[in-house]
Each structure stands twice: as C-alpha cells, then as structure tokens.
Amino acid sequence: MFRPVALLVALAAALLIVPSAVAVRVHVRVEGKTRTIFGAVDPIVDVTSPSANAQPENALDALETASTLGEFFYHVTQTGFGPYIDQVGRFPAAGQTGWVFKVNGASPPVGADQVKLNAGDSILWYWAQFGVAGGPKTLALRRSGRCYTAQTQDDAGKTTPANGATLRVGSRRGVAMSRGRACIGAHRGLLVRATLDGAVRSNALP
Numbered sequence: 001m002f003r004p005v006a007l008l009v010a011l012a013a014a015l016l017i018v019p020s021a022v023a024v025r026v027h028v029r030v031e032g033k034t035r036t037i038f039g040a041v042d043p044i045v046d047v048t049s050p051s052a053n054a055q056p057e058n059a060l061d062a063l064e065t066a067s068t069l070g071e072f073f074y075h076v077t078q079t080g081f082g083p084y085i086d087q088v089g090r091f092p093a094a095g096q097t098g099w100v101f102k103v104n105g106a107s108p109p110v111g112a113d114q115v116k117l118n119a120g121d122s123i124l125w126y127w128a129q130f131g132v133a134g135g136p137k138t139l140a141l142r143r144s145g146r147c148y149t150a151q152t153q154d155d156a157g158k159t160t161p162a163n164g165a166t167l168r169v170g171s172r173r174g175v176a177m178s179r180g181r182a183c184i185g186a187h188r189g190l191l192v193r194a195t196l197d198g199a200v201r202s203n204a205l206p
Contacts, residue, residue, distance in 0.1 A: 106157030139202035
C-alpha cells in the first residue's frame with residue numbers, strides 16, 4: 001500500500017545523508033601562452049566542488065568549471081605537495097615555464113586545492129615563464145568613460161601603473177598608454193585590453 005508519509009520521511013533522511021552541492025559565484029579567466037583560453041571578460045561562473053565529500057570550492061575547482069564550459073583540456077599530476085597543473089591546452093609545463101594562478105590579483109602561498117573560494121572572487125590561471133626575478137606580472141584593466149587604466153600586479157597583488165603598455169581595440173592598431181592610461185574614441189562592439197612585453201595580457205573590457 002502506498003504510504004506518502006513514509007516516502008517523505010525517507011526522502012528527508014536521504015537529504016540529511018547526502019549534502020547538496022551549493023555553487024559559489026566567482027570570476028574566472030584562463031590566459032594561455034599566445035591567447036586567452038577562457039573568459040577574456042572575466043565572466044561570472046558557478047563553481048561547485050566535484051568531491052564526493054563536498055569540500056569547499058577551491059581554485060582547482062574553478063579551473064575544472066572553466067574547462068567544462070570552454071571545452072579545453074588540462075592535466076593534473078599528483079605530487080607530494082598536492083595536485084599540480086602541468087598542462088593547459090596545447091602547452092605543457094617544461095623547464096622554466098609552467099601554469100600558475102592568482103586569486104584577487106595575488107598568488108596564494110598554498111596549492112590550488114587549498115584555496116577556498118568566496119563569492120565574488122576573481123581567479124586567474126595563466127601560463128608563465130620564470131626567470132631570476134620570478135614569474136611575470138599580470139595586467140589589470142579598468143575603464144572610466146572612454147578612458148582606460150592599466151596596472152601591473154606582482155605576486156603579492158601590489159599594483160603599479162603599467163608604464164609602456166599598449167591598449168588594443170579589437171584588431172585595430174594598438175594605442176600607446178602614458179603611465180598606464182589612454183583614452184580612445186567610439187568602438188562599439190569591440191573589446192579593449194592591455195598588453196605589455198613580459199607581462200600577462202589583461203582582462204578585456206567593452
């Protein structure tokens with residue numbers, strides 16, 4: 001005989017045993033060696049942890065979500081220090097190059113699987129070539145009206161004007177930025193971003 005009350009009790013018990021996954025909404029961008037792989041405009045995506053024990057969403061989960069949405073390949077190697085991303089897209093880590101990440105403009109001192117995400121965070125994964133001075137700085141672009149300001153960010157997230165940067169409007173010829181600032185005319189439908197030799201390209205803005 002059908003017993004709806006018993007069924008409801010069983011469903012309630014199941015929900016208590018298996019926690020439901022709750023997504024955290026964050027910005028994600030992946031910059032490759034020669035082009036943007038995912039999220040030029042820093043889109044907001046819903047990140048959930050694929051872990052069966054529902055661990056808090058982390059920076060590695062953000063890459064997994066971007067990979068699913070953007071349909072690009074990445075590979076994880078398990079090391080004594082935790083999971084290590086040794087390839088994204090066509091470029092594997094080798095020698096003095098590799099894949100690293102920042103959260104809110106700074107490089108965390110722990111692995112990607114240990115960085116708990118909060119709503120509104122910005123996660124940037126990027127290809128880096130390391131030298132004596134460490135890895136490359138990243139560029140952050142902001143807009144005020146028709147004027148754009150570009151700043152470089154070091155591993156600690158410290159910002160400085162992106163001296164010598166170029167503002168690129170779609171496929172048009174670049175505009176030299178003075179102390180990291182430039183104003184341009186109408187450019188409806190075209191995305192704008194900043195580039196600087198030795199730095200990771202910026203986010204794109206309309």
